[in-house]
Amino acid sequence: MPLFLPDAQYPRTRLRRTRRHDWARRLVAETRLSVDDLIWPLFVVEGKGVRQEVTSMPGVARLSVDLLVEAAKRAADAGIPAIAVFPSVDASLKTPDAREAVNPDNLVCRAVAAVKQAVPALGIICDVALDPFNSDGHDGIVRDGYVVNDETVDILGRMAVVQAQAGCDIVAPSDMMDGRIGAIRDALEAAHLHDVQILSYAAKYASAFYGPFRDAVGSKAALKGDKKNYQMDPANSEEALREVGLDIAEGADMVMVKPGLPYLDIVRKVKDAFAVPTLAYQVSGEYAMMKAAAANGWLDWDKVCLESLACFKRAGADAVLTYAALEVAERLNK
Numbered sequence: 094m095p096l097f098l099p100d101a102q103y104p105r106t107r108l109r110r111t112r113r114h115d116w117a118r119r120l121v122a123e124t125r126l127s128v129d130d131l132i133w134p135l136f137v138v139e140g141k142g143v144r145q146e147v148t149s150m151p152g153v154a155r156l157s158v159d160l161l162v163e164a165a166k167r168a169a170d171a172g173i174p175a176i177a178v179f180p181s182v183d184a185s186l187k188t189p190d191a192r193e194a195v196n197p198d199n200l201v202c203r204a205v206a207a208v209k210q211a212v213p214a215l216g217i218i219c220d221v222a223l224d225p226f227n228s229d230g231h232d233g234i235v236r237d238g239y240v241v242n243d244e245t246v247d248i249l250g251r252m253a254v255v256q257a258q259a260g261c262d263i264v265a266p267s268d269m270m271d272g273r274i275g276a277i278r279d280a281l282e283a284a285h286l287h288d289v290q291i292l293s294y295a296a297k298y299a300s301a302f303y304g305p306f307r308d309a310v311g312s313k314a315a316l317k318g319d320k321k322n323y324q325m326d327p328a329n330s331e332e333a334l335r336e337v338g339l340d341i342a343e344g345a346d347m348v349m350v351k352p353g354l355p356y357l358d359i360v361r362k363v364k365d366a367f368a369v370p371t372l373a374y375q376v377s378g379e380y381a382m383m384k385a386a387a388a389n390g391w392l393d394w395d396k397v398c399l400e401s402l403a404c405f406k407r408a409g410a411d412a413v414l415t416y417a418a419l420e421v422a423e424r425l426n427k
């Protein structure tokens with residue numbers, strides 16, 4: 094046997110040994126993506142039998158409540174723990190005071206009640222923010238061109254209560270107003286909704302990756318200006334820890350980082366600093382980016398989709414909101 098190197102120069106430690114075979118790679122894998130890690134965001138519209146494709150999110154559609162219930166059943170059958178429901182509200186119902194947000198019979202409340210009745214064991218998450226109902230397209234009430242904090246927080250508390258009364262298990266404030274977690278917790282307690290959880294979009298950045306979502310819920314056309322005076326500056330990470338710390342102190346049960354892939358450093362910092370349930374949102378723009386590249390044959394969708402979700406787990410996320418949740422769950426179950 095030829096010797097290529099003097100004995101002492103052969104590496105004793107060869108990290109490739111444990112990479113050589115599939116069984117060995119599986120054995121030493123540090124993290125694993127499972128169906129239990131997936132949350133599926135869904136869009137709901139008025140009507141019956143309505144399915145409206147969202148052009149900028151191939152494979153995603155706005156569904157009327159009857160079809161939403163069907164989708165929820167498929168999610169539960171695939172073992173997905175929870176869905177997140179986002180309403181696309183008719184423009185005629187959007188007002189500067191976003192009053193439809195606190196109507197107990199609004200689209201999202203009816204959708205939640207229908208899903209809860211049909212699939213009681215499936216967790217339901219609702220966004221708490223005014224943008225679907227606000228003619229200004231903002232997450233809060235706009236006065237003199239500025240999103241006012243305390244008045245918005247008051248409405249958000251009432252909004253969370255109507256959603257919870259409709260059967261929502263987890264209210265998820267995505268508005269980034271100061272003090273909203275405490276106010277929502279107080280409002281839920283006052284309404285005897287003690288077991289309703291709060292998932293705080295604690296570190297939510299003012300991101301251009303939300304574009305396709307705003308198409309899906311129809312808030313893009315309405316939106317005046319940007320959301321930089323309430324959502325976080327992508328330049329900051331220490332501020333994310335302050336946001337998370339405050340939200341936990343105010344009573345958040347779980348926290349979220351959003352967007353996902355470009356912000357995995359934040360996920361890791363939050364998980365390390367607080368050791369609380371930490372979720373991440375693979376947002377619409379991330380999904381659209383991968384889909385567009387795959388449609389051009391530039392990326393392999395099946396592979397990048399699973400790889401990107403596995404990276405969330407490695408970064409410390411306990412669960413991930415992803416528009417690909419159902420197809421990923423069905424693949425993981427095979």
Ligand code: PBG
Nearest residue numbers: 222224267302303306376377378
């Ligand atoms: C609304 C909300 C947004 C998203 C979730 N909730 C958009 C925004 O803040 O403008 C984005 C989700 C996505 O892009 O997939 N408050």
